[in-house]
Structure formats: structure tokens, C-alpha cells
Amino acid sequence: MAVTHADLTPSRRKTDLGSKFGTTLMVVCVLCGLSSFVFCLTAESMKSEVTWVQMALGQGRKVVCLYSGSGRTPFVCSLVSLLLLAIAMGLEHGYLLTAITKTSDSNPGRPPLLVWMSYSSTAKSMKWQALLFFMGTWICFAVGEVILVIGIAVESGHLHGWARARTDCLVMRTGLFAAAGVFGLTAMFIVCALYLTALQAQKLYEIEESVRREILEASNVYASQPQESVAVTVPQDSRSYEADWSMQTCQDHRKPSNST
Template identity: 55%
Template sequence: MAITHADLEPSRRSTELGSKTGVSLMVLTILSGLFCFILCLIAEATRSEVAWVGTGNKGNGGNYECVYSGSGKTPLLCAASAFVGLAVAMVVEHAYMLIAVTKSPPSALVDWDSGSAIAKSLTWQAGFFFVSTWICFSVGEILLLVGLSVESGHLKNWNRQRPSCLVIREGLFSAAGVFSLATVFFAAGLFLTALRAQTISQELENVRREVLEASALYASPPHRMATIARENPITSENHTQQPLFEFPLQAFSKHSNLV
């Protein structure tokens, strides 16, 4: 079986951002965000509403009481699942990125020139994605927490008439789903920025190693000449093939003819 150049390359560790583990984790994070978005839409469609019912005699200016349209179990379960799923996805994704950066070689952080344009660009991109990710995550979780607290307040006796009913405003769960979706996409942008920084760092390290090897090679020419001489030595067979006393024998034969 033929061995290719890819077979000789060292395999990526699971703690590297560009490994299969990192890519799979990033894909699962995006899918988790999409799933949370769908759960939020379901919670929005099934959220509890209030109907007002008049009590007492109409002539005496009777009072009005409210009745919930449902127990709120479905939106409660959907919102709780979205809340937990988004939190788990964010914790796992950021923990993996922290481990990957910690396990990276020290040269990946030392070789960077902080004054270069590409370093400034990557720093601004990483800061923007990091702050945006946590802002969207915090707002989305707060909205889901508000929806959970309201929907859990009338699980029992929800069809009983009450003097006051607390319901969430229309669009709260939908907004939470949008923020959840934005969270995972900003997290993906942060992951790609970190991966790009790691790739550029590895390229700089390879260039630096090649420059050092080339300078060490050209700094010692005698050693290079000795190496070339050892690669093409003169064998003893070439010496034995040439006659050692060719010129004296020819001179002796010419002298004997003259005599």
C-alpha cells in the first residue's frame, strides 16, 4: 500500500481547535442553538393567555375576573429545555476553547507582534465576538427565566377565576429564541477567529524554523564541503585500474629498440 504525505503528517490532538473534536463540538453548538430557537417558537405559540369574565349584576356595575387559557405546562417545558440546553452548550463550548488555548504551545503566544495589523484585527474580532456572545446569552437566558417564572405560577387551578392574572407579553419567547440563535452564531465567529489565529501562529512558527535551519546550514560551509566529499568518495578500484609504472616501461622499450 502506498504511503502518502498526509500519512506522514502528525495527527491533530483532540484539544486543538482544528481537530475533529473541535469542529464537531462547534457544529453541535449551532444545532443546539437552532433547537432552542424552535423550542422558543413552540413556547410562544402555546403561551398562556387571559380571558376576562364579568361577575355580579350588570346593573350594579359588576366586577371582572380573569381566567387562564391553559395550565402553561407546554410553554414551561419548552422554555426550561431551551434555558438548560443553551446554558450547557455555552459552557461546554467556552470550556473547550479555554482548554485548547491553554494546551497550545507557548510559541503560539510569544511570536505574535502586538503592533502588527493582523494582530490588532484578530484582537478586535475576538473581543467583539466574545462580548456579543455573552450579551446575547445573558439577555436570552433572562427572558427565558422571566417566562418560566410566569408560566409556573398557574400550574394548578388554572381554570379558576381570579381577580388578577399575570401573563407574559407577546413576543417574549420569540425574542429569547432570536437571542439564543445569535448567541451560537457569535460563538461560532469566536471559534473561527481563534482557529485563524492558531493557524497563522503555526505558519509563523514553521517559517521561523525554516529560517533557523537555513541560517545554520549556510553558516558552516566547510562542514557542507566535507559532507559532499563523503557522498562521492574515490574508491580504491579506480586507483588499481591505472598502471603504476606505465611511463618507465615505455621508456625502457624505446631504449632497447635503439640498441
């Protein structure tokens, strides 16, 4: 059986960036965001409404409010939406944290992506981009979750005895559940953008590590080569000329000086 290049290429772990598990997890997170958005729209369309009426009490009148429904459907929808967003954010950020803090099996000696230090402009822009995506996804997630928690608290206040007249009724304003769904879906898309940024950073990191490794190997090979000695060959004529010149100089020094 023939051995192909794909067989020799080391397989990625599930926790590595760019693996099938990571891609599948991204798709699941986006689906969770879409499902949460649908549940929020359902809660928005089924949320409780309040009707104010006047009731005669003896000789006077009193203004009371009545709920249009028990609020069970928006309560369940908002609760499911909150759980879906929380699960998706926990899985995604847990995966990203694991992926950037661990090394790959194909390069066990390489430091993790989290401690990558590069002074190139591309790497710096990627770091700022990842920071903005990280902050943006948590802001959108926090705003959406707060709105959903408020909706759950409001709708759970009249699950029982909702047809009874009350002097004070709390309801969600129009569009808040839909806004929570938009914030949650935006958080999921920003998480995907953060994943793609981390994947690009890993590719750039691998290229820099490969270039650095090649430079080190080339320098080690050059340092291990023996230095060849350079032999200087002096022509025979020049050596004889130097010998005659030195003997003539010695004879000139030995001659006595003429006295006047």
C-alpha cells in the same frame, strides 16, 4: 505498503482547533441553537392568555381574570430551551478555552495560542474581532436566558388551579419567547464565528512560528561556520622596491651635513 504524506503528518488531538471533534461540536451547538429556537416558537404559540371578566359579588361587581390554560407546555418548552442554550455555551466555550491554552502534540515546545504576541496588523484585527465576538455571544446568551427565566417563572405560577378566577394574572408579552429564541440562535452563530476566528489566528500563528524557526536555524548555521582567513599576497617586485627604498632612506640619514 506505500507510505503517504498523510501517514507522516501528525494527527490532531480532540482539543486542538480544526480537529474533527471541534467541527462536530460546532455543528452540535448550531443544532442546539436551532432546537432552542423551535422550542421558543412553540412556547410563544402556546403561551397562556388572560381573559378579564366581571363577576357579581352581592350588590357589587368585581373584575377578575382567567387563564386560558395551565401553561404546562410553554413552561416545559422554555425550560428545555434554556437548558439547551446553557449546555451548548458551556461545551463550546470550554472547548475553545482548552484549545487556546494548550499546545499541540505536533509542536510540544511551542507556547499556547493564548500567549501569542504579534505586532502585525492582521493579528491585531483578529484579536479585536475575537473580543467583539466573545462579548457579543455572552450578551446575546444572557439576554435570551433572562427572558426564558422570566417566562418559566410566569408560566409556573399557574400550573395548578389555572381555571380559578384571580384578581391578578401575570402573562408574557407577545413576542418575548420568540425574541429569546432569536437571541439564543444568534449566540450560537456568533460562537461559530469566534471559533473560525480562533482557527484563522492559529494558522497565522503557525506561519509566524515556522518563519521564526527558519530564521533561527539559518542564523545558527551561519554562526557555526568557521571564518576563513584572508591571505594577502604581496608581489615580489613591490617587496624589493620597498627594501631598496628603506635602505636608501637609512643612508641619507647617515650622511654628515656640509659645514659652511
